[in-house]
Amino acid sequence: MRPIDASEYAGPSSPPEPGAAPMLQWIKVEDLVVDDAYQRPIYGAGRSNVRRIAEDFRWSKFAPVIVAPVAGGKFAVIDGQHRATAAALIGIETVPAQVIIADQVEQAAAFKSINGQVTRMHKLALHHAAIASGDASAAELQAVCDAAGVTVLKYPKPVQSLEPGQTLALGAIVQGLKDFGRETVITALQCVTETENNKPGVLNGQVLRALFATLGGNHAWRDAGGGAPGGVRRHRPGAGARGGPSHAPPEGCGRVGGPGRPPEGRAPADHRWVRAAA
Structure with a gap:
C-alpha cells in the first residue's frame, strides 16, 4: 500500500474557503427530498442503476449521501439520489449522510461540481x-x-x-x-x-x-x-x-x-x- 502524497502537486493559486465543516449522521429516507431545480429525474439507465444497487446492496458499497437541510425538517439530496432510492426499494429506513449547510444556489453548485469532476475509471x-x-x-x-x-x-x-x-x-x-x-x-x-x-x-x-x-x-x-x-x-x-x-x-x-x-x-x-x- 502507498500513503496519500500530494508533494508532487502545485498548490491552489489562492487560499481555499472550505466553508462550514459537514456533519455525518443517519437520516430517515422519508425525510429526504429531491429539488428538481437542479436534480435530474431517474429514468432509463438511472432506473437500471437503482435496480443494480438494490440487488447487490451492501453497506461497504454505499457511500454516504450528501444532503442539505431545507424547510419542514427535510433534507435535499445533492448526491446519492440513486443510492437512497435503492435503499428505499429494499426497505431500509435510514441511510448515512453527510450534511452540509447550503442554500439552493450552493446546493446546485455542489451538485454540478460533484457530478462534473468525477475521475472516470478506465x-x-x-x-x-x-x-x-x-x-x-x-x-x-x-x-x-x-x-x-x-x-x-x-x-x-x-x-x-x-x-x-x-x-x-x-x-x-x-x-x-x-x-x-x-x-x-x-x-x-x-x-x-x-x-x-x-x-x-x-x-x-x-x-x-x-x-x-x-x-x-x-x-x-x-x-x-x-x-x-x-x-x-x-x-x-x-x-x-x-x-x-x-x-x-x-x-x-x-x-x-x-x-x-x-x-x-x-x-x-x-x-x-x-x-x-x-
Missing part, C-alpha cells in the same frame, strides 16, 4: 479491481492470460512504452472468450507470446480479433502443431509461460512475414494473412 483499472474482489469472470480471463503469458495492463500506456506480452486490448479478449471460448483464445494469444511475433504492440485489438476469428473458425488450425500425441496440440489449463511447461504453439504460428497461405491442416503462418482472412 476499464483496465475496473478489470483489476474485479480480480481483487474475486469476480469469477475477471478471474477466468486472468487465468487465460496467465496461461498464454499475457499481461493486461492496469492503465493505458503509449504503444512505444509497452513490453512484449503486454496488452491494452481487454475488450477484444473479453469478446473473444464469449465468441470462441478459452482454448481458442489461449492458442491465439500464444501465437504471439510463444513465437517471434512477441514484440511490443503486437497484442492489439486488430491482431487479436483476427486471430480469434481465424482459429475459432477452424479448429484444425487451432489444434495443429507439435508436442502432443499424433502431432495435435492440446492445451493444458494452467500451463504456459506462467504456469509451467506447455506444448509448443501451433507450428503455423510463425513469424510475421512468413508464407502467405497456411499449409493444409496448419494454423495461419502470417498475421497479414490472418487480417485478410478475418
Whole structure:
C-alpha cells in the first residue's frame, strides 16, 4: 500500500474557503427530498442503476449521501439520489449522510461540481479491481492470460512504452472468450507470446480479433502443431509461460512475414494473412 502524497502537486493559486465543516449522521429516507431545480429525474439507465444497487446492496458499497437541510425538517439530496432510492426499494429506513449547510444556489453548485469532476475509471483499472474482489469472470480471463503469458495492463500506456506480452486490448479478449471460448483464445494469444511475433504492440485489438476469428473458425488450425500425441496440440489449463511447461504453439504460428497461405491442416503462418482472412 502507498500513503496519500500530494508533494508532487502545485498548490491552489489562492487560499481555499472550505466553508462550514459537514456533519455525518443517519437520516430517515422519508425525510429526504429531491429539488428538481437542479436534480435530474431517474429514468432509463438511472432506473437500471437503482435496480443494480438494490440487488447487490451492501453497506461497504454505499457511500454516504450528501444532503442539505431545507424547510419542514427535510433534507435535499445533492448526491446519492440513486443510492437512497435503492435503499428505499429494499426497505431500509435510514441511510448515512453527510450534511452540509447550503442554500439552493450552493446546493446546485455542489451538485454540478460533484457530478462534473468525477475521475472516470478506465476499464483496465475496473478489470483489476474485479480480480481483487474475486469476480469469477475477471478471474477466468486472468487465468487465460496467465496461461498464454499475457499481461493486461492496469492503465493505458503509449504503444512505444509497452513490453512484449503486454496488452491494452481487454475488450477484444473479453469478446473473444464469449465468441470462441478459452482454448481458442489461449492458442491465439500464444501465437504471439510463444513465437517471434512477441514484440511490443503486437497484442492489439486488430491482431487479436483476427486471430480469434481465424482459429475459432477452424479448429484444425487451432489444434495443429507439435508436442502432443499424433502431432495435435492440446492445451493444458494452467500451463504456459506462467504456469509451467506447455506444448509448443501451433507450428503455423510463425513469424510475421512468413508464407502467405497456411499449409493444409496448419494454423495461419502470417498475421497479414490472418487480417485478410478475418
